[in-house]
Amino acid sequence: xxxxxxxSGGPTCAINASLLGVIKEALKNPExxxxxxxxxxxxxxxxxxxxxLKSAIHTNEDMELLRQTPSTVLGSCRYKLPSLSENAxxxxxxxxxFKKHDIRAFFYIGGNDSMDTVAKLSDYFAKTGDxxxxxxIPKTIDNDxxxxxxxxxxxxxxxxxxTSIQEITRDSxxxxxxxxxxxxxxxxxxxxxxxxxxxxxxxxxxxxHLIYLPECEFDSERxxxxxxxxxxxxxxxxxxxxxxxxxxxxxxxxxxxxxxGHAYLSGVGKQLENLVGNRFGCKVRSIELNVMQxxxxxxxxxxDIDESEQIGAAAVQAMLKGESGKMMRFRRILDMPYTVxxxxxxxxxxxxxxRFFPKKWINDKQNYVLDEAIPYFQPLxxxxxIIKMQNGLPVHYxxxxxxxxxxxx
Amino acid sequence: xxxxxxxSGGPTCAINASLLGVIKEALKNPExxxxxxxxxxxxxxxxxxxxxLKSAIHTNEDMELLRQTPSTVLGSCRYKLPSLSENAxxxxxxxxxFKKHDIRAFFYIGGNDSMDTVAKLSDYFAKTGDxxxxxxIPKTIDNDxxxxxxxxxxxxxxxxxxTSIQEITRDSxxxxxxxxxxxxxxxxxxxxxxxxxxxxxxxxxxxxHLIYLPECEFDSERxxxxxxxxxxxxxxxxxxxxxxxxxxxxxxxxxxxxxxGHAYLSGVGKQLENLVGNRFGCKVRSIELNVMQxxxxxxxxxxDIDESEQIGAAAVQAMLKGESGKMMRFRRILDMPYTVxxxxxxxxxxxxxxRFFPKKWINDKQNYVLDEAIPYFQPLxxxxxIIKMQNGLPVHYxxxxxxxxxxxx
Numbered sequence: 001x002x003x004x005x006x007x008s009g010g011p012t013c014a015i016n017a018s019l020l021g022v023i024k025e026a027l028k029n030p031e032x033x034x035x036x037x038x039x040x041x042x043x044x045x046x047x048x049x050x051x052x053l054k055s056a057i058h059t060n061e062d063m064e065l066l067r068q069t070p071s072t073v074l075g076s077c078r079y080k081l082p083s084l085s086e087n088a089x090x091x092x093x094x095x096x097x098f099k100k101h102d103i104r105a106f107f108y109i110g111g112n113d114s115m116d117t118v119a120k121l122s123d124y125f126a127k128t129g130d131x132x133x134x135x136x137i138p139k140t141i142d143n144d145x146x147x148x149x150x151x152x153x154x155x156x157x158x159x160x161x162x163t164s165i166q167e168i169t170r171d172s173x174x175x176x177x178x179x180x181x182x183x184x185x186x187x188x189x190x191x192x193x194x195x196x197x198x199x200x201x202x203x204x205x206x207x208x209h210l211i212y213l214p215e216c217e218f219d220s221e222r223x224x225x226x227x228x229x230x231x232x233x234x235x236x237x238x239x240x241x242x243x244x245x246x247x248x249x250x251x252x253x254x255x256x257x258x259x260x261g262h263a264y265l266s267g268v269g270k271q272l273e274n275l276v277g278n279r280f281g282c283k284v285r286s287i288e289l290n291v292m293q294x295x296x297x298x299x300x301x302x303x304d305i306d307e308s309e310q311i312g313a314a315a316v317q318a319m320l321k322g323e324s325g326k327m328m329r330f331r332r333i334l335d336m337p338y339t340v341x342x343x344x345x346x347x348x349x350x351x352x353x354x355r356f357f358p359k360k361w362i363n364d365k366q367n368y369v370l371d372e373a374i375p376y377f378q379p380l381x382x383x384x385x386i387i388k389m390q391n392g393l394p395v396h397y398x399x400x401x402x403x404x405x406x407x408x409x
Numbered sequence: 410x411x412x413x414x415x416x417s418g419g420p421t422c423a424i425n426a427s428l429l430g431v432i433k434e435a436l437k438n439p440e441x442x443x444x445x446x447x448x449x450x451x452x453x454x455x456x457x458x459x460x461x462l463k464s465a466i467h468t469n470e471d472m473e474l475l476r477q478t479p480s481t482v483l484g485s486c487r488y489k490l491p492s493l494s495e496n497a498x499x500x501x502x503x504x505x506x507f508k509k510h511d512i513r514a515f516f517y518i519g520g521n522d523s524m525d526t527v528a529k530l531s532d533y534f535a536k537t538g539d540x541x542x543x544x545x546i547p548k549t550i551d552n553d554x555x556x557x558x559x560x561x562x563x564x565x566x567x568x569x570x571x572t573s574i575q576e577i578t579r580d581s582x583x584x585x586x587x588x589x590x591x592x593x594x595x596x597x598x599x600x601x602x603x604x605x606x607x608x609x610x611x612x613x614x615x616x617x618h619l620i621y622l623p624e625c626e627f628d629s630e631r632x633x634x635x636x637x638x639x640x641x642x643x644x645x646x647x648x649x650x651x652x653x654x655x656x657x658x659x660x661x662x663x664x665x666x667x668x669x670g671h672a673y674l675s676g677v678g679k680q681l682e683n684l685v686g687n688r689f690g691c692k693v694r695s696i697e698l699n700v701m702q703x704x705x706x707x708x709x710x711x712x713d714i715d716e717s718e719q720i721g722a723a724a725v726q727a728m729l730k731g732e733s734g735k736m737m738r739f740r741r742i743l744d745m746p747y748t749v750x751x752x753x754x755x756x757x758x759x760x761x762x763x764r765f766f767p768k769k770w771i772n773d774k775q776n777y778v779l780d781e782a783i784p785y786f787q788p789l790x791x792x793x794x795i796i797k798m799q800n801g802l803p804v805h806y807x808x809x810x811x812x813x814x815x816x817x818x
Contacts, residue, residue, distance in 0.1 A: 075582075075585065164701055167705055167706060170478065171700045174484050176449045176452065176484065203802055295576040297576060390612055391787055392791035393571055394576075396575060
């Protein structure tokens with residue numbers, strides 16, 4: 001039997017480690033023949049664009065470099081598989097590709113959209129009786145997948161975010177004048193990543209002084225009075241905010257256009273910067289951690305990378321035991337010493353669902369994360385990867401044939 | 410005799426290493442008594458706010474942590490010392506502070522403004538016959554100080570910038586659609602930091618595909634045709650731009666106000682993003698590396714940190730040999746194996762002067778940095794620091810009494 005694996009959705013530091021887990025576990029099992037890597041997620045299956053991964057990745061060094069390379073070496077996609085009733089043809093195309101290459105199992109590494117694909121495809125193959133197994137492997141820096149303690153990629157993103165906020169705190173507090181620094185962190189609906197910055201408090205930092213999450217209602221006046229209160233205590237006030245909070249006066253976002261006629265799409269960081277500057281007239285700066293928070297593998301969490309590889313391997317083991325339509329998930333046994341079990345869960349329960357940051361870990365004023373959350377976050381961020389460097393820069397693995405950097409002729 | 414040391418200007422990853430160099434060299438010399446740390450640059454001398462560094466920093470671990478802590482543990486200032494004819498009183502205040510504490514030598518770690526202070530103060534003490542020696546120790550991520558091969562702090566900033574651009578390149582190229590990513594790097598007048606991203610080419614990257622520096626005239630139409638050309642070659646075009654380039658159509662910057670009535674201060678990255686989006690309608694994103702490029706000590710260059718410590722020590726040695734009014738500088742002997750000498754140079758030659766990126770290393774089209782520049786940059790970025798971590802995050806050293814994070818009561 002042959003198998004196929006694909007990567008989908010937004011990049012993370014850990015998604016290639018999960019790919020490596022699939023490859024290494026498959027190599028251990030002689031019944032598995034070709035390991036196909038599908039280029040650009042499920043699109044590679046639909047367009048029959050695949051790479052033989054056994055011949056592409058074959059030295060230990062290839063594997064080590066793959067582990068430390070951010071983003072997706074196989075490329076990604078944002079393709080939403082239509083339902084069978086909407087488009088039966090596409091299911092036929094996928095089945096034909098699997099048949100043509102004798103692919104008996106498909107592994108999809110991705111977020112809740114990808115788990116929707118896993119659920120739909122496994123339902124389809126259960127109906128057709130083809131016996132093709134479909135397995136999901138989670139990933140997202142947002143940590144918002146249901147049914148799992150956390151998601152691969154999150155720990156590394158949290159480590160980068162907390163490390164950068166600590167460094168920004170040092171940077172922001174050098175002058176003797178009052179200042180406010182607003183750091184905008186990814187998370188449209190779930191505030192896990194912004195919330196994880198609370199771990200700095202366990203290392204003796206007073207920053208961040210305020211944390212705003214999309215799980216709470218945001219009120220500009222209350223925000224300004226929170227800032228005023230912190231300004232009495234700290235010369236350099238550090239505010240962390242999820243990109244997804246809703247600033248009620250969103251005149252900045254609605255209707256206004258810039259000088260080129262484009263909608264004025266300032267992020268919330270910039271909006272809050274304007275609010276603070278307007279009210280207090282003090283030095284204020286907003287900082288967007290942007291895509292660096294999902295791709296800075298040079299400071300990835302070893303726990304995250306190790307676990308991401310393990311969960312990829314576990315998906316292959318589960319498939320060999322006959323599972324299909326499942327996503328592998330982490331079940332936490334203990335915070336300390338940190339212990340997790342990996343087991344399968346129905347992908348339908350994960351598909352198109354979101355898991356939010358628990359209210360019990362947010363303070364009453366809804367502007368701070370309680371210390372009770374620290375034991376949850378801390379183990380996910382611990383441990384450092386030894387990164388192979390060349391000329392002072394990390395070495396990245398690039399897969400010939402899948403590299404989307406060059407225009408296809 | 411006692412000595413004093415202060416840190417000034419914008420933070421870097423290496424300025425505390427230079428402070429450590431001063432302290433360690435002073436400790437070796439029994440004739441040096443108290444080592445005063447002046448809080449918030451020269452302002453600490455003026456306001457007589459100083460810390461006894463020998464009693465504050467006394468274990469090897471303190472010193473190791475100081476080396477790995479970004480920004481300035483003594484705080485900083487942007488104070489421009491007036492000329493003697495403008496304000497003789499301030500010189501008297503400084504002299505009184507030195508006299509009161511028996512300070513016979515003052516070390517100022519900073520950029521060209523600080524070297525102006527070094528020049529003025531040493532001229533003053535030469536005239537008064539007080540015999541107080543004043544020495545400058547360079548620092549700036551901009552690498553724009555005259556009379557030195559490079560500046561402490563630059564190598565670490567360049568390492569962060571190149572590492573991040575490589576990771577952003579991976580992140581930007583996962584989808585099968587055409588995209589343009591514009592990365593804005595610090596450098597108002599000199600493009601050294603943006604230019605240093607050319608080192609990625611030595612590691613097999615085609616990115617960055619275009620590099621724009623403030624040393625060249627910028628033309629929007631030419632820029633758009635450069636981008637169009639690169640789009641034919643690369644699916645994910647990566648553009649690096651110094652914040653200081655002048656976009657001739659600066660309607661975005663002049664006059665326009667946002668919805669709060671503030672001037673619309675978009676950076677050049679955002680301006681170029683708008684230009685590209687408007688013309689090509691493709692996916693386009695601009696990323697500001699912001700203060701992270703000057704404070705990300707978790708990926709600092711060991712060469713930079715080692716040299717920064719050495720140049721601090723060399724300033725003490727030069728002072729003991731009788732020098733005053735000098736800045737210590739690096740003189741490069743060899744690119745490979747990388748060899749530098751450290752010697753003193755007249756601070757007047759550095760004060761209020763700027764050193765630009767050489768035209769000989771810019772291509773004819775003025776949109777790229779030639780490979781000939783790589784041997785200059787590469788050694789400055791090489792080598793990694795082993796960072797002491799706690800709970801998955803770097804440990805920072807904080808100096809009690811100088812920490813500006815708390816409001817002074």
